[in-house]
Every structure is written in C-alpha cells, then in structure tokens.
Amino acid sequence: MSPSPSDNDANPLASSSDTGRFGPYGGSFIPETLSAALDELVLAYEAVRGEPEFWSEFDRLLARFVGRPTPLYRVEQLERAWAEPGKAPRIYFKREDLAHTGAHKINNSLGQALLAQSKLGKKRIIAETGAGQHGVATATACALLGLDCVIYMGLEDTRRQALNVFRMKLLGAEVVAVESGSQTLKDAINEAMRDWVTNVDDTHYILGSVLGPHPFPTIVRDFQSVIGKEARAQILDAEGRLPTHLVACVGGGSNAIGLFHPFLADSDVAMIAVEAGGEGVDTGRHAARFAEKKVGVLHGTKTYLLEDENGQIRETHSVSAGLDYPAVGPEHAQLHDEGRVEYVSATDEEALAAFQDCARLTGIIPALESAHAVAHLRKLAACASDSDLILVNMSGRGDKDVQSVARILEEAP
Amino acid sequence: MSRLLPRSVLQARRDAGQSAIIPYFTAGYPDWDAFDAVASGLKRAGADVFELGVPFSDPLADGKTIQRASQAALEAGVSLRVILEKVRERGDDWGLPVVLMTYVNPIVAYGIERFCDDAVTAGVGGVLMSDLPPEEIPELWKALADREIETAVLVAPTTRAERIPALAAAATGFLYCVSRTGVTGQGHSFASNLHAQVARIHDQSELPVVVGFGIRSPEDAVRVAAGGGGEGESPDGVVLGARLIEMLETDGADAVLEFLSGVRAALDDGGVTSGGPGSGHGGGAGPGARRD
Numbered sequence: 001m002s003p004s005p006s007d008n009d010a011n012p013l014a015s016s017s018d019t020g021r022f023g024p025y026g027g028s029f030i031p032e033t034l035s036a037a038l039d040e041l042v043l044a045y046e047a048v049r050g051e052p053e054f055w056s057e058f059d060r061l062l063a064r065f066v067g068r069p070t071p072l073y074r075v076e077q078l079e080r081a082w083a084e085p086g087k088a089p090r091i092y093f094k095r096e097d098l099a100h101t102g103a104h105k106i107n108n109s110l111g112q113a114l115l116a117q118s119k120l121g122k123k124r125i126i127a128e129t130g131a132g133q134h135g136v137a138t139a140t141a142c143a144l145l146g147l148d149c150v151i152y153m154g155l156e157d158t159r160r161q162a163l164n165v166f167r168m169k170l171l172g173a174e175v176v177a178v179e180s181g182s183q184t185l186k187d188a189i190n191e192a193m194r195d196w197v198t199n200v201d202d203t204h205y206i207l208g209s210v211l212g213p214h215p216f217p218t219i220v221r222d223f224q225s226v227i228g229k230e231a232r233a234q235i236l237d238a239e240g241r242l243p244t245h246l247v248a249c250v251g252g253g254s255n256a257i258g259l260f261h262p263f264l265a266d267s268d269v270a271m272i273a274v275e276a277g278g279e280g281v282d283t284g285r286h287a288a289r290f291a292e293k294k295v296g297v298l299h300g301t302k303t304y305l306l307e308d309e310n311g312q313i314r315e316t317h318s319v320s321a322g323l324d325y326p327a328v329g330p331e332h333a334q335l336h337d338e339g340r341v342e343y344v345s346a347t348d349e350e351a352l353a354a355f356q357d358c359a360r361l362t363g364i365i366p367a368l369e370s371a372h373a374v375a376h377l378r379k380l381a382a383c384a385s386d387s388d389l390i391l392v393n394m395s396g397r398g399d400k401d402v403q404s405v406a407r408i409l410e411e412a413p
Numbered sequence: 414m415s416r417l418l419p420r421s422v423l424q425a426r427r428d429a430g431q432s433a434i435i436p437y438f439t440a441g442y443p444d445w446d447a448f449d450a451v452a453s454g455l456k457r458a459g460a461d462v463f464e465l466g467v468p469f470s471d472p473l474a475d476g477k478t479i480q481r482a483s484q485a486a487l488e489a490g491v492s493l494r495v496i497l498e499k500v501r502e503r504g505d506d507w508g509l510p511v512v513l514m515t516y517v518n519p520i521v522a523y524g525i526e527r528f529c530d531d532a533v534t535a536g537v538g539g540v541l542m543s544d545l546p547p548e549e550i551p552e553l554w555k556a557l558a559d560r561e562i563e564t565a566v567l568v569a570p571t572t573r574a575e576r577i578p579a580l581a582a583a584a585t586g587f588l589y590c591v592s593r594t595g596v597t598g599q600g601h602s603f604a605s606n607l608h609a610q611v612a613r614i615h616d617q618s619e620l621p622v623v624v625g626f627g628i629r630s631p632e633d634a635v636r637v638a639a640g641g642g643g644e645g646e647s648p649d650g651v652v653l654g655a656r657l658i659e660m661l662e663t664d665g666a667d668a669v670l671e672f673l674s675g676v677r678a679a680l681d682d683g684g685v686t687s688g689g690p691g692s693g694h695g696g697g698a699g700p701g702a703r704r705d
Contacts, residue, residue, distance in 0.1 A: 295521075309522070
C-alpha cells in the first residue's frame with residue numbers, strides 16, 4: 001500500500017506535480033539560503049522513489065508501528081439518524097483516528113523522518129504544528145528513529161492544545177512557543193522557516209501539510225496517499241463499487257489530498273473538501289480560502305489565500321487549530337479551478353454540533369478538524385439517495401479537543 | 414522627479430576605490446517623523462543607496478528587530494501604496510537611489526504592471542524581493558526590466574557555484590551576498606566562505622556585489638569590506654539594517670546618522686589598509702580597486 005512510483009505514474013497529475021507546479025500554482029518562493037537544501041531534498045526524494053528498500057521499510061513501520069491499514073468502518077447509526085427514511089446512503093469512516101498518535105499526520109512525519117535519516121543524513125528535525133497533531137507525530141517519529149526534534153507552535157495554540165505540548169515533551173522534543181504575529185500555525189511556520197534558514201546544514205524541516213515550496217506538496221501528498229489507496233481497496237472489498245462521494249476537511253489539505261489522490265482518475269467519484277467557516281464566511285472571521293478567491297504567495301507557494309487589499313496575510317479564525325491557516329495547498333488550488341473537487345465550509349457552530357453528535361451517536365469523538373467533515377456529511381446525508389455511498393475521512397480523534405470544547409460549551413449562553 | 418539607479422552609484426564608489434554603504438530602514442518606523450529625519454540625512458552621512466523596507470505580515474527571512482518594525486509599521490497603516498507616495502514626495506530630498514526591499518506578495522496584490530508603472534513614477538530605482546527566485550513569476554522580472562527598474566538578487570553562503578550564473582543573470586542592479594545562513598539582524602559570526610563567495614560572484618558578473626546580514630558595528634563593516642585572504646575578494650559595499658533600526662528606536666535619528674558617519678570614516682580610513690582578520694586581499698589595494 002505504499003505510495004510507490006508506479007502507482008503515481010498512473011495518475012494524470014503526477015507529471016505536472018513533479019516539477020512543483022500545479023497548473024499556475026505551487027512553485028518555490030523561498031529565501032536563497034534554502035535553495036540548496038530544497039534542491040537536495042528534490043534529489044533525495046527522486047532517488048528513494050525508485051528504491052524498493054525505502055518503501056518496504058516505510059511499509060513495515062506503517063504496519064507494525066502505526067497500525068496500518070486503518071479500518072474502513074460503516075457508520076450505520078448516522079445513516080439512520082441523518083438521512084430521510086428510505087433514502088439512507090451508506091456511510092463509511094476511514095479511521096485515521098486509529099493510527100498511532102491519533103491522526104493521519106504520522107504517515108508523513110514517519111516518511112520524512114525516514115528520508116532525513118536514511119538519505120539526507122540530517123540528525124536534527126524541526127516542524128511546525130497547529131493543533132499539535134503534526135508536532136506529536138513528528139516527535140514520535142524522531143523518538144523512534146533517534147533524531148533530535150524541535151517543534152514550533154504558536155503561543156495561542158500551546159494554550160488551546162496544552163495536552164499535546166506535554167505529549168511532545170514526553171517524547172523528547174523541545175517545544176518552542178511562537179509569540180510573533182497571530183501566535184498560530186502561520187507564525188509557527190514562519191519561525192520554523194527562520195530556524196531552517198539558520199541551521200540548514202544539519203537540519204531537515206518536516207513540513208506537516210501539502211504546503212510550502214516544492215517538493216513539500218508532492219512529498220507530503222505521496223506519503224499521505226496511503227489513506228486513499230487503502231480506502232479504495234477497502235471500499236471495493238466491502239461494497240464491490242467505488243464511493244459516490246468522498247468528504248474530508250481541508251486546512252493545508254494533507255488528509256484531503258491523501259484520501260482524494262488515488263481516486264482522481266475515477267471521474268464518477270465526487271470529492272468535497274470542507275474548509276473552516278469560523279464564525280461565518282460573511283464575518284471575515286474564518287479560514288475559508290476559496291470563499292474569497294484571492295491568489296498570492298505565502299510560505300513558499302503560490303495559492304489561494306486570505307489577505308487584505310495590500311497583500312498582507314489576514315489573521316484567520318477557526319475553533320479548530322489545525323484548520324486555522326490562511327493558505328491552502330497548491331494542488332487544492334488546481335483541483336478547485338478544474339472543478340474536480342468541490343470546496344465548501346462548515347462553521348464553528350456546525351463543527352461543534354457535529355463533534356458532539358458524532359460522539360453520542362457513534363462512539364467516536366472526532367478531532368475538531370474532522371468534525372468539519374462530519375458537519376458536511378450531515379448536510380449531504382439529509383439530501384442523499386439510497387444509492388449514495390459516502391466515504392468520510394475521520395482524519396483524527398478528538399481527545400486533544402475535549403478540554404477546549406468543554407470550555408466553549410461552559411461559556412455558551 | 415529624478416530617478417537615481419543603484420548600479421551606477423555603486424560603481425562610482427567602487428571606481429573611487431571605496432566601499433559603498435547601504436542602510437536599510439523599515440518604511441515609516443518607528444514613526445514617519447523619525448523615519449524622515451534619518452532618511453534625509455543618509456546621503457550626508459556617507460550612504461550610497463537607500464534600502465527601503467516594505468513591511469510584510471509574515472517576514473520569514475527576518476529576525477526579531479525587522480519583525481517588530483514590520484508589525485508596528487503595518488499597524489500604523491504603512492502599505493506599498495503609502496510607501497510609493499512617500500518616495501515620490503521625498504525621494505529628491507533623500508538624494509539616494511531607492512531600492513524597495515520586499516516580499517513578493519504585496520507586489521502581486523498591488524498588480525505587477527501597475528506596481529512597476531507607479532514605482533517608476535515615484536522614482537524607485539530598484540527592487541529586491543527576498544522570497545522571489547529568478548525562476549518564479551517571469552512576468553514580474555520582465556515588467557521590471559521593461560521599466561528599467563533595477564533588480565538586486567540575493568546570493569547565500571549555501572548557494573552552489575553552478576547556481577550563481579542564473580542569479581547573476583537575473584540581477585540588473587547589484588548582487589547581495591548574504592554574510593551567513595540565518596535571518597536578518599543576528600549577531601553571529603560571518604560565513605567562513607564569505608569572501609570566497611564574493612569572488613565567485615565577481616567572476617560571474619560585472620555588477621557591484623554588496624554584503625549584508627549581521628553587520629552591527631564599524632568594525633564588522635571593515636572586516637567584511639576588507640575582504641578575505643587567499644581566494645577571497647572584497648565586496649563593493651556593505652548593508653546595515655537591524656542595528657540601525659534598533660538605534661533609531663532607542664537613540665533617535667541623529668545617533669543613527671552619527672553612527673553611519675563613523676562607519677563611513679572607518680571604511681575610508683581603515684578598511685583598505687587595516688591589518689585585522691580577513692584583510693589579506695590581493696595586492697593590498699582598496700576594496701573595489703581590483704577592477705580599476
């Protein structure tokens with residue numbers, strides 16, 4: 001199930017993404033100091049693409065350490081609860097919440113840590129984190145492989161996700177609280193980039209989403225494609241047919257790309273990505289990049305982003321730290337323009353309701369990020385037909401969010 | 414209004430056997446009064462080119478000082494539009510070629526063609542975009558060339574020799590050699606290959622080569638300007654930024670200008686013949702004399 005080169009060759013987009021361009025998006029907008037490190041990363045990744053030993057080691061760790069394949073689980077309770085009687089679709093969750101460390105992030109962290117150790121020869125790893133899931137996953141991969149690890153996290157996010165901060169420290173990582181700017185994910189990326197520019201000789205930056213300069217959007221997508229490859233085989237096994245709809249939340253967009261990518265050539269499969277609607281896309285306090293249709297350059301890539309009229313990046317808002325980011329992966333920008341993926345949003349309120357309903361009805365507490373996908377599932381199920389087959393990426397579990405949701409519900413009128 | 418171009422001014426300094434000084438200030442910081450006071454005195458203090466920082470919300474190549482300055486300037490309403498107006502109004506008083514140092518997104522948001530038109534009208538001589546390599550947004554590089562707005566291009570200590578020709582080809586104003594890996598303003602030592610890197614750039618381009626990042630004192634400036642021994646060469650000028658901004662915050666414009674005059678004097682007096690580390694440049698001639 002590894003993202004081996006032969007699998008990617010079958011995809012019509014593979015050739016364009018190999019150059020780091022996704023239509024007019026992507027590219028490599030970086031300070032010159034990083035250009036050698038990125039060139040080196042391109043070469044290292046090209047080299048391992050043709051190396052079966054690398055992928056068999058990756059597969060071995062995914063199976064024995066991460067617990068893959070994650071289950072594909074039919075959620076009959078939601079079919080009954082959320083659909084019109086007699087029109088219930090079949091609904092499945094891809095259970096990335098059951099992966100070690102509690103989210104899909106480990107797939108990419110492990111792949112890149114392995115790359116850093118075996119190909120780049122770099123002993124020091126840095127990473128940014130928003131919700132803390134990528135930080136925990138990276139700290140875990142570094143503990144496993146014996147690499148030094150520094151995690152940059154916005155001060156605001158260290159408060160929202162205190163449990164994950166402690167978890168990273170337990171795993172031996174140093175956690176740096178970033179106090180600049182909005183003190184959230186984008187500022188953590190700025191600070192990680194500054195570290196990388198300074199320590200590029202001995203340090204690899206494990207970017208956590210399909211963002212940033214080439215080749216990160218391609219590498220992260222490839223490592224996350226294991227989600228969609230498994231899901232595709234599992235749904236065919238369970239139902240004998242492909243899904244009619246795929247649903248995933250999209251912050252930077254790695255869990256969505258990971259699920260969608262192996263289905264892109266299946267033209268009958270509709271794909272829906274759910275952005276953070278925050279307090280509503282009309283309020284300006286949200287992280288719905290496709291709602292405003294502005295294209296610019298942030299963190300090394302050209303893509304849709306949220307900015308003011310002077311090209312300054314806007315502060316975003318979402319109840320979910322992992323979706324609270326002003327830009328989206330460049331491949332999503334292309335998929336949006338091509339109409340291949342539909343981009344919608346769910347508000348904080350809808351996500352919080354889905355978070356609670358999903359827990360109560362199914363016994364699964366979703367991450368607040370994944371709760372955005374569940375919120376859209378509810379809308380989809382309400383107007384579905386009984387021939388629909390909906391597959392939702394349960395990208396992470398909600399243990400990390402329990403405290404902050406409790407706080408929000410206490411404060412609610 | 415007149416539009417001064419950085420290349421010819423830097424070349425003139427080089428031809429005189431002297432090292433150029435390029436001060437950097439974030440536009441409108443700490444406030445426009447202090448900014449105006451320092452900007453109007455730069456030429457008299459011995460500066461050659463004015464590097465004018467356009468604040469950006471996410472300055473990932475900058476250290477704490479320029480981050481702080483950028484954030485404050487943005488909160489005070491400084492934008493690319495406001496900066497172009499300022500250059501148009503005051504550029505003649507400053508009397509120096511103005512090079513806008515910016516991240517690329519504010520230009521993209523402004524509109525590439527409109528930006529280039531307005532920059533020429535305002536009197537901007539050059540642009541340095543810290544996150545735009547020559548491979549990206551070719552239409553922007555072309556639009557700048559069409560208006561004869563000079564480009565300054567960064568070369569890093571990590572830049573491999575085979576990449577330097579592409580960077581040199583994209584530059585029309587000068588090449589800016591970064592003194593070490595890292596962000597602006599940190600006071601670490603300079604890269605051991607700094608002067609060798611300057612020599613490699615000189616081999617690839619006739620354009621002036623300046624060095625910046627982390628130059629915090631007249632002694633630093635002299636050490637950088639004097640050049641390395643062996644394979645090394647002297648740059649044609651030095652850039653000072655974060656240190657000047659810190660001084661402007663705490664001591665005011667007069668102190669900054671006095672400091673710059675001191676850098677000028679140190680370069681003119683000591684830079685050429687000083688026996689400090691890294692002074693063993695070819696033949697003992699002054700910085701830039703190599704090309705006379």
